[in-house]
């Protein structure tokens with residue numbers, strides 16, 4: 001098979017796997033290879049048991065795998081062959097030295113840049129797919145152009161806006177695709193090559209072009225704004241609980257204002273996921289390093305509010321369960337950071353489970369897709385924890401249920417059966433506001449939702 005161009009993606013994670021599967025499915029004229037240092041991940045991508053759960057991903061992979069989509073551990077070979085290289089390695093928060101706990105740890109990023117340089121014998125376009133601090137492309141260019149020679153690298157920024165749980169839908173029909181480049185002749189030529197790839201399925205007006213720094217900063221800004229919406233509504237949920245206003249009524253009332261809009265106004269136990277916290281802290285660090293301390297403090301408060309909301313949830317459980325949960329069984333329904341994913345990175349459920357265990361509760365963790373990751377997150381806990389997929393079994397003999405992920409299945413459980421199997425008084429803490437609180441109260445539960453007056457029988 002003769003392909004138009006060879007595309008390589010370095011990093012076969014939550015972003016690299018699905019994005020490349022979509023490009024391969026929509027562009028059979030390109031050969032797309034995804035490489036990773038993690039053998040197991042690559043084996044899983046080549047199997048029927050994919051390494052991540054996303055609705056529709058298995059079908060998408062089957063469309064292209066073996067045709068023009070390949071998963072491999074042969075990174076150097078992949079680099080040599082490639083005309084266009086997407087870099088989608090992880091960029092976690094740095095946990096050592098200068099900027100620890102805030103700045104992005106760019107060691108994987110830099111290693112990749114050096115590996116590209118040492119294995120290239122023809123011109124290449126390098127695409128930043130990972131989320132990176134603004135002006136990282138400059139560092140990338142410096143490394144790539146450090147060797148004297150005639151090979152030219154053009155660095156583009158093409159941040160990924162997919163949301164886990166809806167990744168396939170988001171990739172197939174994105175709100176926008178953002179492509180940033182240098183505004184030189186070579187930069188614009190490279191930008192056009194990438195535009196041409198996306199234009200195979202994305203309407204042209206949804207492909208936004210910008211300079212490379214705007215593209216880099218837009219991704220951090222998008223995540224900061226999304227997280228800020230969650231923290232804003234969550235901050236007011238506490239006021240609702242104190243005043244008997246209802247956060248859902250307030251959210252509806254303000255969301256009908258077209259200037260505000262109704263998306264991302266769902267109050268909850270807090271946001272999680274691998275990106276929001278890390279990207280905001282990264283933004284905070286960048287602002288600090290430019291001396292913009294007021295801006296840094298403003299954005300940092302979004303993360304602090306989220307941490308407070310998680311803490312508040314545990315304290316609320318404790319105070320309503322007569323100030324002790326020691327020796328009490330609590331069923332945690334949902335461990336993923338959101339529905340329709342098995343991802344538990346930065347999930348509020350981790351913090352809440354740990355908080356309950358510190359209070360010596362006995363926690364049954366339940367989740368339809370995230371128990372493998374939950375076991376890893378809680379691997380150091382020896383006592384007081386059990387992992388039970390069946391929510392009915394997890395709740396049997398429990399004093400309380402805490403709903404921490406908005407899985408649809410939790411809205412459809414037979415709560416009368418669950419109530420009958422629990423210790424009385426039975427408590428339910430709905431950390432996602434997905435249940436019918438009045439019906440649960442009528443069954444006999446004491447019901448505590450986010451941003452609503454409690455419904456209790458005592």
Ligand SMILES: NC(=O)c1ccc[n+]([C@@H]2O[C@H](COP(=O)([O-])OP(=O)(O)OC[C@H]3O[C@@H](n4cnc5c(N)ncnc54)[C@H](O)[C@@H]3O)[C@@H](O)[C@H]2O)c1
Pocket residue numbers: 010011012013014015016035036037038041075088089090091108111112129130131132160161162163164274275
């Ligand atoms: N997860 C999301 O929803 C999401 C959305 C948008 C953007 N992002 C950003 O995309 C980037 C990747 O995120 P992810 O969730 O896919 O991370 P991930 O941890 O799931 O995947 C990263 C992969 O890169 C591999 N890797 C690391 N160094 C490597 C190297 N030198 N060579 C080859 N492979 C290497 C790792 O083994 C891993 O499999 C991050 O910058 C993240 O902020 C993530």
